[in-house]
Amino acid sequence: MNSSILKLLKKLISKASISPNDMGCQKIISKELYKLGFAIENFKIEDTNNMFAKIGNKHGKTLNFLGHTDVVPPGNLLNWKYNPFVPTIHDNNLFGRGAADMKGSISSFIISVKNFLNKFVHKMKGRITILLTSDEEGSAKNGIKKVVKYLIKKKEKIDYCIVGEPTSEIFLGDTIKNGRRGSLHLKLYFLGKGGHIAYPNSSENLIHKACFFIHDLTKFDWGDNYVDKDEKTSVQVSKIFSEDVPENVISENLFLRINFRFSHKVSVKQIKFCVRNLLNYHNIKFFMKWKLSGKPFITKRGKLLDIVNKTIFLLNKKKPKVSISGGTSDGRFISTMKSEIVELGLLNNTIHKPNEFVNINDLNKLSAIYQKIIEGLLL
Numbered sequence: 281m282n283s284s285i286l287k288l289l290k291k292l293i294s295k296a297s298i299s300p301n302d303m304g305c306q307k308i309i310s311k312e313l314y315k316l317g318f319a320i321e322n323f324k325i326e327d328t329n330n331m332f333a334k335i336g337n338k339h340g341k342t343l344n345f346l347g348h349t350d351v352v353p354p355g356n357l358l359n360w361k362y363n364p365f366v367p368t369i370h371d372n373n374l375f376g377r378g379a380a381d382m383k384g385s386i387s388s389f390i391i392s393v394k395n396f397l398n399k400f401v402h403k404m405k406g407r408i409t410i411l412l413t414s415d416e417e418g419s420a421k422n423g424i425k426k427v428v429k430y431l432i433k434k435k436e437k438i439d440y441c442i443v444g445e446p447t448s449e450i451f452l453g454d455t456i457k458n459g460r461r462g463s464l465h466l467k468l469y470f471l472g473k474g475g476h477i478a479y480p481n482s483s484e485n486l487i488h489k490a491c492f493f494i495h496d497l498t499k500f501d502w503g504d505n506y507v508d509k510d511e512k513t514s515v516q517v518s519k520i521f522s523e524d525v526p527e528n529v530i531s532e533n534l535f536l537r538i539n540f541r542f543s544h545k546v547s548v549k550q551i552k553f554c555v556r557n558l559l560n561y562h563n564i565k566f567f568m569k570w571k572l573s574g575k576p577f578i579t580k581r582g583k584l585l586d587i588v589n590k591t592i593f594l595l596n597k598k599k600p601k602v603s604i605s606g607g608t609s610d611g612r613f614i615s616t617m618k619s620e621i622v623e624l625g626l627l628n629n630t631i632h633k634p635n636e637f638v639n640i641n642d643l644n645k646l647s648a649i650y651q652k653i654i655e656g657l658l659l
């Protein structure tokens with residue numbers, strides 16, 4: 281067992297770095313990287329800590345590890361068996377907020393880099409960089425998005441990027457990602473005609489209209505049926521609100537909050553157009569507010585994906601599934617640098633939940649996988 285991964289991970293979990301607070305996590309990681317000879321730039325942007333560390337020769341290929349030191353809030357502490365910010369080992373599992381998403385992956389890749397450099401620093405052909413933010417789980421506005429803009433300006437390049445998000449589903453390495461769906465938010469206000477509940481013909485019941493509208497919207501064919509089930513465009517209504525009126529009154533307005541997770545086969549323009557058409561079809565008067573929180577991206581399949589596939593196959597005797605399912609990730613910002621991106625990390629079955637944990641063997645396995653990938657790309 282590699283005790284340095286656990287040691288580092290325990291230190292990171294002990295910091296209650298609820299997004300966008302870093303709480304000193306990046307300092308802990310910097311200390312490890314300084315010892316290895318990394319040059320480190322820190323970017324404090326408003327409430328967010330970001331860092332970019334690099335080592336090696338810029339003229340070779342650059343392999344970047346991307347991660348976030350922030351975590352989601354623990355929620356109701358009564359649902360936790362152990363304090364979420366006191367790392368606790370039970371049955372070979374380490375419990376704590378961020379154990380899987382994604383302080384565990386960060387610890388694994390830092391130690392894999394350390395082991396690689398200890399062995400091969402003089403043979404390394406290219407460069408290793410590490411990019412971290414403390415705002416991935418929150419608004420993400422002062423995180424990787426802004427740092428990438430700076431890096432592009434500085435003519436930095438990233439050829440390959442490994443994102444340490446927890447992509448595994450049943451066993452380590454069963455699923456990896458080379459893209460993500462986009463995310464589009466809609467606030468929708470229906471405007472109608474209120475009235476006495478006993479005279480529905482002289483008013484317009486927006487709640488009834490909303491039911492039919494939602495039915496059609498959630499059944500809508502976005503034309504991407506040929507992609508995998510969890511990669512298709514999906515629509516979720518997350519809030520319906522109507523003002524509190526007396527019992528015998530039909531309300532004259534209604535509010536809906538809707539999110540679209542859309543594949544790269546569907547455009548924002550197309551979604552907006554179809555939603556408007558559907559509203560008109562249901563004869564609904566409305567006004568709406570859209571917010572695009574992430575464009576979909578999918579990166580080319582090249583050397584990185586090849587090596588990741590081979591490395592995982594050697595370990596699991598099974599190739600990983602390459603998927604674009606799940607939420608957005610900071611990989612979307614790196615994709616603007618034209619890098620080849622693969623997301624590969626721990627199991628995601630306890631992330632954002634009470635009693636988040638990581639299996640200790642998985643940490644070691646993941647670190648070994650990362651190290652093999654570095655060797656495959658930079659030797």
Ligand SMILES: [Zn+2]
Pocket residue numbers: 348381382416445446
């Ligand atoms: Zn994450």
